[in-house]
Amino acid sequence: MRLIHTIAVLGGDARQRYLSELLSSAQFSVRTFGVPGLPDSAPSAMEIASQADAVCLPTPAIASGAVTGLPGLTPAQLLSALPPDTVVFGGGLGAFRSLLQRTGTPYYDMLQNPALALANASVTAEGAILLALQAMPITLQDADVLLTGFGRIGKSLAGKLRALGARVTLTSRNPKNFPTIEQLSCTPDETGVYHLGLSQYDAVFNTVPAPVFSSAQIAMLRPDCPYIELASSPGGIAPDAAKPAAYIPAPGLPGKTAPKTAAAILFRAMCDSPYLSRQEVL
Template identity: 30%
Template sequence: MLTGIKLAFVGGDARIIEVIKYAIELDASIVLIGFDQLDTPLADTVKADLAPDVFRDVDAIVLPVTGMDDAGHVESRYSSQDLVLEEVHFQTLPKRPLVFTGIARKRLSEVCQQHGLRLIKLMELDEVAIHNSVPSAEGAIQMAMEHTDITLHGSRSVVLGFGRCGITLARMLAGIGANVSVCARKESDLARIQEMGLRPYAMSEIHKAVGDSELIFNTIPYPVLTAEVLTRVPKTCVIVDIASKPGGTDFRYAEKRGIKAMLAPGLPGIVAPKTAGQILARTLCRILWEHA
């Protein structure tokens, strides 16, 4: 329970709404800033303006997944007004609130450090990345289903990378019934891939791995699907690249060769905002609770 803990939410999207709901259930006191146009009424919350002293007595400040840009702007889907955080908001906060964000740009990190506020970048936590790999993998699978005329079941599918997303994607594809090959560079990953009943390929064998593929899922944030590798990929293959921008695919060459390839950023927030929000909510509230 978070009884007696006061949280200030500044802006956000559907995911933050889930965090708010979760915190309400745990009995936290909640102030909402930048939610003037929210349709759904949220019981037991109070709305406030971004007054200079609005954070004075809070235990935590919760920013959206995108955090705050270097000019202080904070995104809010539920407000028509500009939300801008200034130096003044962070200073003289005797309770030293925790500051939660998804990711942090330079300015946010600086201002927190300057004022001795602990900044928690949720998206960088390993546990959040693993939980998020689930909606990411489902999103990638949904895209693959939408852009092919075959079933994933029985397909020759290749996953590039065996990190947090790669593991989840590989298992889920196998769960649906795909024939899954995985490319990874660590010997220990190749051992685990084999233990999972999937077909392991060293990165140096990527040509062989993709040679007769029907689907390729890339999770490596590095140019792995180069023009040279793409010459080995069948033209009918579909590529879903979920690695962070600009992805790991030479999209220009893929198009030239006639291969359908797409970059798919931000899947959790798009395909399963509720689940994505609950993931943040659980970790955020646990950290708050451990801190209290």
Template identity: 30%
Template sequence: MTKFDIAILGGDRRTACMAPIFVEKGYRVVCFRTVPVPCSPSIKSKISFTDSLREALDSAPILIGGIPFAKSDCLYCEGSASNLNLSEIQRSIHKHQKIFAGVIPEDFRRTCEEREISCYDFMRDEPMTLYNAVSTAEGAILEALLHKDTNIHMSSTLVLGFGRCGKILADRLSGLHACVTVCSNDANELALACALGFETLHLSNLWRKICCFEYIFNTIPACVLNRRCLEKVSSNAVILDIASNKSGADYETAEKLNINIHFCPGLPGKYAGESCAKYLTDYVINRI
């Protein structure tokens, strides 16, 4: 008989906030290198903590990692430099264990499946990605307000990209009565944005029009904010880059031009850990 039901490995506030929810539902939980768990003393007393990766991996059939599962091939642990390579974790896990995490590397997943270890990727689940996009959009708006002393109400606002996150972000900004323009190079995305009442701009014309915007949100994981565009950005503008891997802008040029630009990773964990944890916990419980 295993000592625990669930082991939570690193991650950010999203995974840390899962621990008390599991405990309240009767599961036995051990945490390894999680951020501080926000809960009452009575609940926290029922959560176990360990500094031993081996103990965490050996003591529970269900393993939960962060979103993403790894950074630079090491287990993602917010707030601490993790030197735990995924290969070390892979050597230590056991047949028939189940691993839940976000953005699980394909080679890790493939090796696990060969060993009859099940991997469940949070970010391959469509409802989960939509919940995540809501938290990202709301977090991006908060970041914008923290970095600029003007209202979003009636501001000229640009949303680059109209995928899951771009759609929700444009909707939330519209709800704050911003004057929203959607920019994309995808004809279907532009048509949908137009049908929903947004102004539209083709990506090829971004450099001509970017000077008109006060708030600029990028969701495209490619360097669309290049030197040509950045040279045209208004001195009064703020840019929030929420695309993955700091890939949305030429940051070296932005720094030289003294542009008010901010890369904003991990917004769901930063601002909506408890809400995200509820969705993640339900996802896990429905699959164990």
């Protein structure tokens, strides 16, 4: 296994800046390119990557076929610059993973780390509440809220909303989850069906990355009801449906609302990887 000394941190958002600081504090030699708030260490990302023992990509790592934040740098171009055995770290590697596997490039998808996924869900939930408070004309206390999706983010957000006094309807495709939803002091409903209706809600949070709202269902939402899209592409709205009047896209929320906390979570995930042990960091 290659000893990691120099780490190239490329692109992304404010999380990458704080992650660079954490890596530097751990005595790694950090070189950056395209990181908001930090100077470029070389004229190009390719030059930095060619001298690195590891490359740290953003979360998500790839957007529109290129490294997030670096639209001119494709995954194939990046790989062509890497020395043998250079490790690629990133969050949500997606289709890039198959290219890494074909080329035998060692990699670690940080979003596959269970501890990171749980912590990231909590940070995302807090950011979602901030967006709702900014958009709603009322408080969350005594508000009627619809939360679609019974995954990590849905469960975390449900608990936080209930703690603020909201009346939460939490949906799942599987009715077997309804008793658990009731144990969370939420009202269960079926994702995509909404037996209880939609016009009564003061806010809607979607965490399902698939169409779960038809055009007719979107039309049932009140004009002043914010729809906060927390899911990754394609989101929860059917392709033929118009966006709600108060549609709020919220991709990469941890990097926008709590980038320092999110960076610390990413750093811990890197330390949990087989390539960057905690003993090496210490």
